[in-house]
Amino acid sequence: MNYARPPAALWLSAMFIAIAVLLPLGYLALRASGAGSELWSLLFRLRTFEILGRTIILVIVVTGISLVISLPLAWLTQRTDLPWRRMWSVLTVLPLVIPSYVIGFVIVAALGPRGILQQALAGPFGLERLPEIYGFPGALLAVTLVAYPYILLPLQASIRGLDPRLEEVARSLGHGQWDTFRRVVFPQLRPAMAAGALLVALYTLRDFGAVSLLRYETFTWAIYLQYQTSFDRNLAAGLSLVLVVIAVVILFLEFRTRGKPHYHRAAASASRSPAYVKLGRWRWPALGFCALVVLMALVMPVSILSYWLARGFSTGEALWRTAGYALNSAYVSGLAAAVTAIAAISIAVLDVRYPSLFSRLLERITYIGFALPGIVIALALVFFGANYATPIYQTLVLLVFAYAVLFLPQAVGSVRSSLLQVSPRLEEAARSLGRTPLQTLAAITLPLVRPGILAGAGLVFLTTMKELPATLLLSPIGFKSLATSIWSATSEGSFAEAAIPAVVLILLSSVPMAVLTIRGKRNGNE
Amino acid sequence: MHRNKWIYSLTGLLLVLTLLVGACTPAAETTPKEQTLTIYSGRGESLVAPIIDQFSKTTGIKVQVRYGSTSEMAATILEEGRNSPADVFFAQDPGGLGAVESLLMPLPESILNQVPPKFRSPAGTWVGISGRARVVVYNTQKLKEADLPDDIWDFTDSKWQGRIGWAPTNGSFQAMVTAMRVLWGEEKTRQWLKGIQSNNPKVYPGNTQIVTAVGAGEVEVGFPNHYYLYTFLRDKGESFPVRNYYVRAGGPGAVILVSGAGILQTSKNQDAAQRFLNFLLSPVGQQYFASQTFEYPVIEGIITHRLLAPLADIKSPEISMADMADLKGTLSLLRETGIVP
Numbered sequence A: 001m002n003y004a005r006p007p008a009a010l011w012l013s014a015m016f017i018a019i020a021v022l023l024p025l026g027y028l029a030l031r032a033s034g035a036g037s038e039l040w041s042l043l044f045r046l047r048t049f050e051i052l053g054r055t056i057i058l059v060i061v062v063t064g065i066s067l068v069i070s071l072p073l074a075w076l077t078q079r080t081d082l083p084w085r086r087m088w089s090v091l092t093v094l095p096l097v098i099p100s101y102v103i104g105f106v107i108v109a110a111l112g113p114r115g116i117l118q119q120a121l122a123g124p125f126g127l128e129r130l131p132e133i134y135g136f137p138g139a140l141l142a143v144t145l146v147a148y149p150y151i152l153l154p155l156q157a158s159i160r161g162l163d164p165r166l167e168e169v170a171r172s173l174g175h176g177q178w179d180t181f182r183r184v185v186f187p188q189l190r191p192a193m194a195a196g197a198l199l200v201a202l203y204t205l206r207d208f209g210a211v212s213l214l215r216y217e218t219f220t221w222a223i224y225l226q227y228q229t230s231f232d233r234n235l236a237a238g239l240s241l242v243l244v245v246i247a248v249v250i251l252f253l254e255f256r257t258r259g260k261p262h263y264h265r266a267a268a269s270a271s272r273s274p275a276y277v278k279l280g281r282w283r284w285p286a287l288g289f290c291a292l293v294v295l296m297a298l299v300m301p302v303s304i305l306s307y308w309l310a311r312g313f314s315t316g317e318a319l320w321r322t323a324g325y326a327l328n329s330a331y332v333s334g335l336a337a338a339v340t341a342i343a344a345i346s347i348a349v350l351d352v353r354y355p356s357l358f359s360r361l362l363e364r365i366t367y368i369g370f371a372l373p374g375i376v377i378a379l380a381l382v383f384f385g386a387n388y389a390t391p392i393y394q395t396l397v398l399l400v401f402a403y404a405v406l407f408l409p410q411a412v413g414s415v416r417s418s419l420l421q422v423s424p425r426l427e428e429a430a431r432s433l434g435r436t437p438l439q440t441l442a443a444i445t446l447p448l449v450r451p452g453i454l455a456g457a458g459l460v461f462l463t464t465m466k467e468l469p470a471t472l473l474l475s476p477i478g479f480k481s482l483a484t485s486i487w488s489a490t491s492e493g494s495f496a497e498a499a500i501p502a503v504v505l506i507l508l509s510s511v512p513m514a515v516l517t518i519r520g521k522r523n524g525n526e
Numbered sequence B: 001m002h003r004n005k006w007i008y009s010l011t012g013l014l015l016v017l018t019l020l021v022g023a024c025t026p027a028a029e030t031t032p033k034e035q036t037l038t039i040y041s042g043r044g045e046s047l048v049a050p051i052i053d054q055f056s057k058t059t060g061i062k063v064q065v066r067y068g069s070t071s072e073m074a075a076t077i078l079e080e081g082r083n084s085p086a087d088v089f090f091a092q093d094p095g096g097l098g099a100v101e102s103l104l105m106p107l108p109e110s111i112l113n114q115v116p117p118k119f120r121s122p123a124g125t126w127v128g129i130s131g132r133a134r135v136v137v138y139n140t141q142k143l144k145e146a147d148l149p150d151d152i153w154d155f156t157d158s159k160w161q162g163r164i165g166w167a168p169t170n171g172s173f174q175a176m177v178t179a180m181r182v183l184w185g186e187e188k189t190r191q192w193l194k195g196i197q198s199n200n201p202k203v204y205p206g207n208t209q210i211v212t213a214v215g216a217g218e219v220e221v222g223f224p225n226h227y228y229l230y231t232f233l234r235d236k237g238e239s240f241p242v243r244n245y246y247v248r249a250g251g252p253g254a255v256i257l258v259s260g261a262g263i264l265q266t267s268k269n270q271d272a273a274q275r276f277l278n279f280l281l282s283p284v285g286q287q288y289f290a291s292q293t294f295e296y297p298v299i300e301g302i303i304t305h306r307l308l309a310p311l312a313d314i315k316s317p318e319i320s321m322a323d324m325a326d327l328k329g330t331l332s333l334l335r336e337t338g339i340v341p
Helices: A008-033 A037-043 A046-079 A085-091 A100-111 A116-125 A136-147 A149-161 A164-172 A177-206 A209-213 A219-230 A233-257 A280-311 A316-353 A357-365 A374-388 A396-420 A424-432 A437-466 A469-474 A482-491 A495-525 B002-030 B045-059 B070-083 B094-099 B152-156 B171-184 B186-198 B207-216 B228-236 B270-281 B283-293 B327-336
Strands: B036-041 B062-067 B088-091 B126-133 B136-139 B164-166 B242-245 B256-263
Touching (some): A008 A316, A008 A357, A008 A396, A008 A437, A046 A177, A085 A280, A085 A495, A100 A116, A100 A209, A100 A280, A100 A482, A136 A149, A136 A177, A136 A209, A149 A396, A164 A177, A177 A219, A177 A396, A209 A219, A219 A233, A219 A374, A219 B171, A233 A374, A233 B070, A316 A357, A316 A396, A316 A437, A316 A495, A374 B070, A396 A437, A424 A437, A437 A495, A469 B070, A482 A495, A482 B045, B036 B070, B036 B270, B045 B062, B045 B270, B045 B283, B070 B094, B088 B094, B094 B171, B094 B256, B126 B270, B126 B283, B136 B207, B164 B207, B171 B186, B171 B256, B171 B327, B186 B327, B207 B228, B207 B242, B228 B242, B270 B283
Antiparallel strands (some): B126 B256, B136 B242
C-alpha cells in the first residue's frame, strides 16, 4: 500500500495549514526572546516547578479518570441491554457543551463552603463544613466533568464501527467474553481511546475557567496572571513555551501508543448488529453509574442555572437580546466548523494515506494550538492581524481562522480515526478504474468518512460556541456572542444575568450534539 | 460522479461564503465614512454602556466599543502597536493605562485640570474618571464597627484566625498592596502579607464573592472596594447584614483608586476622543457614576448615595499615581510570600 506522492492540491493546503498553526509559536518565540534574563529567573524558581508538578498531576489524573468513566459508559450504551440506552448515550456526551467557567461557578455554588449542599445538610444534620472543594478536588471534578466526553465520543463511534464477526470468531475459537474483550475488542478501541485521551490531556493543560474559579494553580493560570497583574506579555510568552514543551511530550507519548495494525474491516459490506450483552442483575448498578455521571455533569449545572434564572429578574428585552447573541454564536460556530473540517480532511488524508515524516509531523503540530491558553493564541493573531493582515483584522475571517487554529485537532482526530476504518482497497480499485487521486477522494473516501467529518465538525461547532478569549479580542467590534455575554455578566458578579445566555448556550448546543449522536448511532447499526 | 460534483460544489460554496461574509460585514464597520469613535473598554458593559450611549446621543458622534478585561485590552493595544484601531482606552485601573503609556498622547491641560492631581497621570497621559475606596466589609450580625481595629495592619492579630476573606489576584487588592509598599516599605508590607496569611484567610476570586461570603457569614470581614456593597443593598434591601468600614487610622487600608481613560497617539479622531473624556468628566457623566455604579466622583458638587461616606471623611493617604506604577514589585512580593502563583 505504498502511494508514491500526494496530489499537489493536498500538499499545498497542508502546507498552508502548517504555517497557520505555527504562527502562534513564532509569536511566542518572538515575545519570549524579548523577556531576557528575567524569564530565566522566573522559570528556575522552586515555585515554577511546583506549579509544573501540580499541572502534570492534574493532567494525569483527569485523563485517567476520564478513561475510567468513558470506557464503561461507551460499552454500556452501545453493546448492552441497558434500559433507555439511546437516551443515556446522548445524555452522557452532552456535558461537553457546558463551558468550564460555568461549571466552575456551579461547583462553587453547589459544593463550596456555605454552598447549596452544605445549606441543605446544615438543617437536618447540623453539618457545618463540607470537605474543602477548592484546590485539587474541585479542579479535578470541574475539568473532568467537561473533558471526559472527548474520550467518550470517539469511543462510542469506535465501538459502533467494530466488526462483530471478529468477536464471533474469537468466541468460536473458545475464548470467553472477558478474554474476547481483552484480546479482540480492546486493541481495536485503542486508537479512539488514545486520541480522546490526548484531547483530554491537552484540554486540561489549557483550561483556565475551571482551575481559576476553583483555585488550583496550574501553568495556564500562571500565564493569565502574568497578563493580568504585571501586564508582561514577554514573560507570559516564556511560560507559554513551557506549556508547548509539555504538550510536545504528551503528543510524543500518544504517538508511541499508536501501533501499525489495520483497523478497517476485511470487506466493505455493512456490518450486522452485534449481539447485545444481557446485563441481568448488573443492570441496576449500571443504571446507577450512568445516572450518577449525568446527575453531576448535566443535571447539577442545568438546575443551578435554572435556579439563578428563576431568581433573577429577566425582561423580555433581555431574552430578545440573547436570541441575537445566539444567532451570532451559531453563525460563527457553523463557519468555524465547516472551515476546520475541510482543513482537517487534508491533514488526515495526508497522514493516513501518504505517511511520511512530514505528514506525521504535520498531524502532530496541529495539536499545539489546542494545548495553549486561548488568550495566547488570540494575542498572537492580534499581533499578526493588526500588523501584517490589516484588511482582515477584526473581521470574521480572522476570527474563524483563530477558531480553526485552536480547534483543528478535534476535527483531525475524528476524521483520522474514521479514515483508519476505511479499507484502502476501495480507493485502489477506483484508481485502477482511471480516477485521479482527487476524484477518488471525492467519490470514494469522503462519502465513507462522512460520519467522522460530521463528528469532527460537530465537536468544533460545540467548542467554538463556548470559546471566549479569541472571541473577545478578535471578533468584529461590537460583535456579541453567548459566551461573551456570559463573561460580561459574571465579570460583574451578576449570575442571574449570566444564567440566561448560559442556558441558551447549553440548549442550543444540545441539538447538534443529540443529532450527531443519534445519527452516528443509526449509521453504525444499519 | 454525481457525488463528486456535490462535494466539490459544497466545499467551494462554503469557502466562498466564508470569504464573502468576512469581507462584507466588518468592512462596513471599520471604514468610517462618518466619524466613528472606537473605544476599548476594560470596564464592564453594563457599567459604562449607558453613559457611552448618552454621549453618542448628545453629540451625534457614532461610537463603537470593544469590551474585555483591562489586562486583555492593554495587551491587545500593545500587540496592535501603531496599527491599533482604538481611539480611547477606558481602563479599570491605572495599571492598565500605565502598561500602554508609551502609546498614549499627552492630554491638554483643559482636561487634566478638571480633576485633582492625585487622580491623574503624572505624565499627563490619562485622567481619572471615577474613584473607588478600599474598605473593610464586616458582617453586622457578628461584629460591630467598634470591634474593628483602627488600622488594616491590626488584622494580622491572631484573633482574626479564619475570619478574613480576601482576593489576592484582584487588581484593586494588588493596588492596595502597592500603596502599602509605598507608605510602609517592603519589609512591613511583607510582614502584613505573612501575618494575614498565617490567619488562614479564605481566598475569593473577586470582590463580589467577598461581599457575598461576608453576607452569608462564611467569613466575618473582607477587603474589597467600597461600591460592591451598594449593589447588594439595592438588590437585597438595607437589611443585608454587611456594611463598609473605612479604617479609622487611614493609611493604605483606605487608599482611593481610580478608573481612568487616555487617548491613543495613533487616533485619527482626536477631537471626538477629547469630547468623550470631557463628557465623562462633566456633571452629567460624573452624576451617572455616582448614582449608577456608586463610585466616587472625581469632581466637586455631585450628589452621592445616602449611605456612602463623603470622600472628605475618608482618611485616604496622599499618594501619587506615579508611585503606584510598580505593579511588578507587588507581584513579585505576592509570589515570594506564596500568596499568588
